[in-house]
Amino acid sequence: MALPFILGIAVVILGNKVRGVSARALEQFAGRARRAAGVRGEVDVLITSNVQMRKLNWGFRGKNQATDVLSFPSDSKIHHGGAETQRNSFSKTSVALCVSGRCRAGDIAISAEIASRNARRLGHSAADEMKILILHGLLHLAGYDHEIDGGAMARKEARLRRVLGLPTALIERTSADGTRRGAAKGQRS
Numbered sequence: 001m002a003l004p005f006i007l008g009i010a011v012v013i014l015g016n017k018v019r020g021v022s023a024r025a026l027e028q029f030a031g032r033a034r035r036a037a038g039v040r041g042e043v044d045v046l047i048t049s050n051v052q053m054r055k056l057n058w059g060f061r062g063k064n065q066a067t068d069v070l071s072f073p074s075d076s077k078i079h080h081g082g083a084e085t086q087r088n089s090f091s092k093t094s095v096a097l098c099v100s101g102r103c104r105a106g107d108i109a110i111s112a113e114i115a116s117r118n119a120r121r122l123g124h125s126a127a128d129e130m131k132i133l134i135l136h137g138l139l140h141l142a143g144y145d146h147e148i149d150g151g152a153m154a155r156k157e158a159r160l161r162r163v164l165g166l167p168t169a170l171i172e173r174t175s176a177d178g179t180r181r182g183a184a185k186g187q188r189s
Helices: 023-037 050-061 112-122 126-141 152-164
Strands: 010-014 042-048 069-073 077-080 083-088 093-095 104-111
Touching: 010 023, 023 042, 023 126, 023 152, 042 112, 042 126, 050 069, 050 104, 050 112, 069 126, 104 112, 104 126, 112 126, 126 152
Parallel strands: 010 042, 042 104
Antiparallel strands: 069 104, 077 083, 083 093
16 A cells, blocks of 8 residues: 555645636646656646746746746655655656655646647637646656657657546647747747
């Protein structure tokens, strides 16, 4: 039996309110998606503004523009009161080895404005778009990287999207030149 701190929790912080989007509903989805993606440990999701996303993207990636989603995996070895969490990039699954305290898988930040705009353009709800972005961010926390993995993340995201009942997956909206339709170049989590 898995212990609760290994199963993890998902907390969604709605820094920007979006009509039709509930923090509680996103938390429930994030928990289901986290388990489906094989991510172990706590995950916090921040729904924020383009201004904040631009600051985060600049501070962590050196890109001076807003982006739709950013993922911040915990360090490869994180110490929690003497316990250790080790990410395993070979199995593409985060492995929580904590025996005491709470383990963290990482954090995800989502632009409410870009998510809402993409939802309108693609004909689905802002809540569904945020769920797609949460799933995408979780796969990055699980160790996937669509820029170098030969399509493994895209296949996993498409499969999980179907399992979780989501519309078109984020990577499926990517054109052949590597830019996302409707997104500026360099918008990458």
